[in-house]
Amino acid sequence: MSFNIAIDGPAGAGKSSVAKNAARELGFIYVDTGAMYRTIALYLLREGIDPQDERMLAKALGEIDVRISYEGGVQHMLLNGEDVSDLIRTPEISDAASRTSAIPAVRKRLLDLQRTLASQEDVLMDGRDIGTMILPDADLKIFLTASVAERARRRYLEMKNKGQECILEEIRKEIEERDYRDIHREISPLHKAEDAVLLDTSDMDKEMVVKRIVSLARERMNGEKANV
Numbered sequence: 001m002s003f004n005i006a007i008d009g010p011a012g013a014g015k016s017s018v019a020k021n022a023a024r025e026l027g028f029i030y031v032d033t034g035a036m037y038r039t040i041a042l043y044l045l046r047e048g049i050d051p052q053d054e055r056m057l058a059k060a061l062g063e064i065d066v067r068i069s070y071e072g073g074v075q076h077m078l079l080n081g082e083d084v085s086d087l088i089r090t091p092e093i094s095d096a097a098s099r100t101s102a103i104p105a106v107r108k109r110l111l112d113l114q115r116t117l118a119s120q121e122d123v124l125m126d127g128r129d130i131g132t133m134i135l136p137d138a139d140l141k142i143f144l145t146a147s148v149a150e151r152a153r154r155r156y157l158e159m160k161n162k163g164q165e166c167i168l169e170e171i172r173k174e175i176e177e178r179d180y181r182d183i184h185r186e187i188s189p190l191h192k193a194e195d196a197v198l199l200d201t202s203d204m205d206k207e208m209v210v211k212r213i214v215s216l217a218r219e220r221m222n223g224e225k226a227n228v
């Protein structure tokens, strides 16, 4: 049986960077499910398909092959064989992915892929609905969050460090809009699973968060062994 860790939380809470490091320390596979939604959004944007157009969307979903590959432990997203890992990290795709992910047919399509991965490997999977919908029986669930101001500040610094032009107030507005959409959508809205551990990282640095996740995971793993 594989051991599954679900990490959910809003945009910019630092999920992916801490999840990546925690997975490496635990020897787990890191699965970034947001990247899967981004990959589908990229395809639809390129083809000029409106995700609200059910017929065109169904056709497109039939043509899309989304795969994950791992090189040196790093997740790569393959869209019909093309490595799109870098192309999906733009503000335009962030916005499109948030809209695309609210469409039931898209979520249904990714649900199987995500569950299959989790059944085969020890995974640390991050997203919005992993603990509530995709892996309701995950061995450990964490809800990672931080204040809007702190999330905006982190994203701002990250973009500045990459040499990208950005305005703090705009980033803050985008985060608020994405939060609103992710929390209020009808299907799989973002919320904390009842049995998830809440981690507010507003006053924690990355290393502290990784340490906490790793120690929670080890406690659970030892607990499960003791119960066998």
Ligand code: DC
Binding pocket: 011, 033, 034, 035, 037, 038, 094, 097, 098, 099, 101, 102, 126, 127, 128, 129, 130, 178, 182
């Ligand atoms: O985590 P991210 O910013 O890469 O995610 C991109 C979008 O995909 C985000 O707006 C929310 C959505 N998403 C989702 O609905 N469910 C997931 N499990 C992961 C991401």
